[in-house]
Amino acid sequence: MATRVQTRNLKTDANAEGSAWRPASSRRMILDAARRKLRAESFNEFAMEAVAAEAGVSRRTVYNQFANREELYCASRLELFEKIDLAMAEIKFDLDQPVEKMLRRFCKAGIAILLSPESFELRASRARDRRAFRWIEEQYDHRIDEPLRLKIEHFLQSLMLKGDIENTDPAPLADSLLMAINACVGDDGQAETNLKQPPVFTAGEIADIYLKRLPLKDHALAG
Numbered sequence: 357m358a359t360r361v362q363t364r365n366l367k368t369d370a371n372a373e374g375s376a377w378r379p380a381s382s383r384r385m386i387l388d389a390a391r392r393k394l395r396a397e398s399f400n401e402f403a404m405e406a407v408a409a410e411a412g413v414s415r416r417t418v419y420n421q422f423a424n425r426e427e428l429y430c431a432s433r434l435e436l437f438e439k440i441d442l443a444m445a446e447i448k449f450d451l452d453q454p455v456e457k458m459l460r461r462f463c464k465a466g467i468a469i470l471l472s473p474e475s476f477e478l479r480a481s482r483a484r485d486r487r488a489f490r491w492i493e494e495q496y497d498h499r500i501d502e503p504l505r506l507k508i509e510h511f512l513q514s515l516m517l518k519g520d521i522e523n524t525d526p527a528p529l530a531d532s533l534l535m536a537i538n539a540c541v542g543d544d545g546q547a548e549t550n551l552k553q554p555p556v557f558t559a560g561e562i563a564d565i566y567l568k569r570l571p572l573k574d575h576a577l578a579g
Contacts, residue, residue: 383421385411390432399485402429436474437499443469444503449511455520456567463559466504470541505530522571536562
């Protein structure tokens, strides 16, 4: 069952709620402070009072902007997801290129997204809070894993239409590549300590391994 969090206003721009005349709105300062706290704290440790102290504002100011810690937690994480959305939109396949070259570019882009500071913070939050606050895992699946999986599936379907690979169910193949990319950056969704390890494989190595699993036709790797 999806986790529902009641939020009044999750706008994240610095000029929210009529504060355009201020050099930095209280909402902006609170969100920045929340992000700093959540780099090391779990949802259970996260406290509105501590965020107020970190931001240099009163508790009342924090509660005027966010009804509770759930809303503040979500707002701070949603800003990170929005940055990932922009990077995700840049991933495109040029079907005029050889399959190998397209795969290498996709793997490189996927790994770059997962190694970005925003993604690292989100993956750490998911590892810490996936049981205490299911929202973070649901959002991660919806905003990162699922878009990457769908891009792979669409790519494979395009290759089938083009005649580069045999007709097959793209879902298992998409899951396989997504798992490989996640494993490359130490992400099993559970162990936060694994996230700090350097990538296990390069994008090219993952692409080479994955190519062997594709039902390629003879001409598909031709330049």
